[in-house]
Amino acid sequence: xxxxxxxxxxxxxxxxxxxxxxxxxxxxxxxxxxxxxxxxxxxxxxxxxxxxxxxxxxxxxxxxxxxxxxxxxxxxxxxxxxxxxxxxxxxxxxxxxxxxxxxxxxxxxxxxxxxxxxxxxxxxxxxxxxxxxxxxxxxxxxxxxxxxxxxxxxxxxxxxxxxxxxxxxxxxxxxxxxxxxxxxxxxxxxxxxxxxxxxxxxxxxxxxxxxxxxxxxxxxxxxxxxxxxxxxxxxxxxxxxxxxxxxxxxxxxxxxxxxxxxxxxxxxxxxxxxxxxxx
Amino acid sequence: xxxxxxxxxxxxxxxxxxxxxxxxxxxxxxxxxxxxxxxxxxxxxxxxxxxxxxxxxxxxxxxxxxxxxxxxxxxxxxxxxxxxxxxxxxxxxxxxxxxxxxxxxxxxxxxxxxxxxxxxxxxxxxxxxxxxxxxxxxxxxxxxxxxxxxxxxxxxxxxxxxxxxxxxxxxxxxxxxxxxxxxxxxxxxxxxxxxxxxxxxxxxxxxxxxxxxxxxxxxxxxxxxxxxxxxxxxxxxxxxxxxxxxxxxxxxxxxxxxxxxxxxxxxxxxxxxxxxxxx
Numbered sequence: 001x002x003x004x005x006x007x008x009x010x011x012x013x014x015x016x017x018x019x020x021x022x023x024x025x026x027x028x029x030x031x032x033x034x035x036x037x038x039x040x041x042x043x044x045x046x047x048x049x050x051x052x053x054x055x056x057x058x059x060x061x062x063x064x065x066x067x068x069x070x071x072x073x074x075x076x077x078x079x080x081x082x083x084x085x086x087x088x089x090x091x092x093x094x095x096x097x098x099x100x101x102x103x104x105x106x107x108x109x110x111x112x113x114x115x116x117x118x119x120x121x122x123x124x125x126x127x128x129x130x131x132x133x134x135x136x137x138x139x140x141x142x143x144x145x146x147x148x149x150x151x152x153x154x155x156x157x158x159x160x161x162x163x164x165x166x167x168x169x170x171x172x173x174x175x176x177x178x179x180x181x182x183x184x185x186x187x188x189x190x191x192x193x194x195x196x197x198x199x200x201x202x203x204x205x206x207x208x209x210x211x212x213x214x215x216x217x218x219x220x221x222x223x224x225x226x227x228x229x230x231x232x233x234x235x236x237x238x239x240x241x242x243x244x245x246x247x248x249x250x251x252x253x254x255x256x257x258x259x260x261x262x263x264x265x266x267x268x269x270x271x272x273x274x275x276x277x278x279x
Numbered sequence: 280x281x282x283x284x285x286x287x288x289x290x291x292x293x294x295x296x297x298x299x300x301x302x303x304x305x306x307x308x309x310x311x312x313x314x315x316x317x318x319x320x321x322x323x324x325x326x327x328x329x330x331x332x333x334x335x336x337x338x339x340x341x342x343x344x345x346x347x348x349x350x351x352x353x354x355x356x357x358x359x360x361x362x363x364x365x366x367x368x369x370x371x372x373x374x375x376x377x378x379x380x381x382x383x384x385x386x387x388x389x390x391x392x393x394x395x396x397x398x399x400x401x402x403x404x405x406x407x408x409x410x411x412x413x414x415x416x417x418x419x420x421x422x423x424x425x426x427x428x429x430x431x432x433x434x435x436x437x438x439x440x441x442x443x444x445x446x447x448x449x450x451x452x453x454x455x456x457x458x459x460x461x462x463x464x465x466x467x468x469x470x471x472x473x474x475x476x477x478x479x480x481x482x483x484x485x486x487x488x489x490x491x492x493x494x495x496x497x498x499x500x501x502x503x504x505x506x507x508x509x510x511x512x513x514x515x516x517x518x519x520x521x522x523x524x525x526x527x528x529x530x531x532x533x534x535x536x537x538x539x540x541x542x543x544x545x546x547x548x549x550x551x552x553x554x555x556x557x558x
Contacts (some may be wrong), residue, residue: 013378015416141382170376176420177372222373229374232333234358234364234390234440247385247398 018063025146027256038267046277062157087117131268144169281309286341292424301327312507319494320519333366365440369447370426387438431489482523486545
């Protein structure tokens with residue numbers, strides 16, 4: 001519990017000058033959206049295997065140490081393992097044709113349950129990886145600029161696109177900060193004798209409340225301070241006639257078109273493979 | 280010039296609870312190029328005064344006038360004031376908006392709508408001035424607390440303010456780093472004619488400022504040069520502030536017969552010089 005930040009890399013950005021880092025954020029967001037849609041659609045193992053190759057290829061392109069990325073996913077995967085156990089044990093089939101391996105009271109382990117839960121969790125892992133990689137290779141400002149540029153047409157409908165994007169980006173910025181805060185609170189509570197992960201469920205929930213309540217309070221305080229600091233630096237969202245300038249100009253290059261084309265091709269392949277593959 | 284005329288400020292809800300105003304009938308003037316240390320116990324109204332000067336909050340009675348513009352005038356003058364008065368907070372994590380060093384420095388100038396070449400110029404200038412060049416491509420989360428505070432100062436200075444308010448920026452960083460930061464800020468203030476208002480509760484930080492303002496219970500208790508303020512030992516103690524150790528040492532030596540020593544000694548160098556001049 002105490003060394004959480006070492007096990008979560010979500011929300012961090014590593015500027016290593018890789019091909020993925022240098023891509024236009026609009027291209028990255030479009031590719032990400034396409035991949036998320038395709039990954040969510042597929043369910044066959046053959047298509048999931050192709051997803052794995054795609055993720056490995058992206059990992060190679062990102063030039064990030066695999067160990068760093070995997071370490072960042074450790075905590076999420078541990079959580080997913082617990083979820084997997086529940087999914088398998090409480091799996092109910094809609095077709096009734098379940099081949100039961102083990103049964104005790106309300107708990108059942110069936111082949112269908114194992115296969116279905118494995119497919120769902122593999123998809124979730126791939127989606128988490130894609131999101132982490134987008135964050136690791138794109139700075140918050142680039143992400144905001146890219147999202148704003150892509151959502152610009154919605155401004156005609158009266159949507160405050162810039163403000164919505166900024167809220168989303170700041171929420172992402174708070175992820176590593178809140179992780180550090182959880183770590184700090186865990187240490188503070190542990191030194192007072194609170195033992196996490198021990199005792200009955202009620203005692204465990206009580207121990208966690210010592211983190212969750214102050215975390216919520218400090219989160220609110222931080223948000224208030226940050227909005228004050230932004231206003232003090234002349235950030236005037238919502239003011240008519242205000243226009244921010246940008247240090248980085250978005251530039252769509254051939255590499256971005258190539259990335260988008262490859263991504264489209266892969267998504268098409270995934271969908272086709274999912275339709276024709278027997279397993 | 281900043282003029283604070285008979286200002287009273289109360290946070291919302293405090294009147295119903297019978298809490299005294301955060302600031303009461305405060306009058307003071309800050310001239311261009313002055314370096315001022317604002318000192319006071321917790322809850323003495325220092326940070327509220329800082330927020331009033333930066334037009335983050337507005338006075339309920341009295342007025343704050345920055346270079347001829349009233350902070351409560353509203354409209355475009357509010358943003359002119361916020362550009363002129365830069366505010367650096369205690370905890371850099373609360374005010375750093377983006378997640379890379381360059382983006383953070385550019386955030387303020389971008390809000391001012393400056394052309395790209397000028398933003399680039401200011402970013403480059405700040406990287407050198409605040410010794411941040413080696414970390415230019417780093418993520419903000421990888422910086423130490425001292426480096427983050429330097430970045431916060433750089434982000435504010437990039438807006439070229441005429442007044443710089445530092446709200447206890449040295450609280451969360453180690454002693455030597457704090458000294459370096461203050462020295463850098465004072466040097467920049469001298470070179471560029473920026474007025475500095477440094478809020479602190481460390482008495483030993485007063486010596487190098489032109490002027491010291493002591494606040495107690497929302498009012499200005501003392502206002503003068505460091506030496507003249509430190510002569511009021513009893514009033515300072517009543518406000519919960521002790522004399523700096525070096526000043527106390529000088530006074531003890533005087534009490535033990537070294538009567539030729541000056542009444543107020545501000546620094547170790549002053550004490551050494553005074554002792555060497557004794558026959």
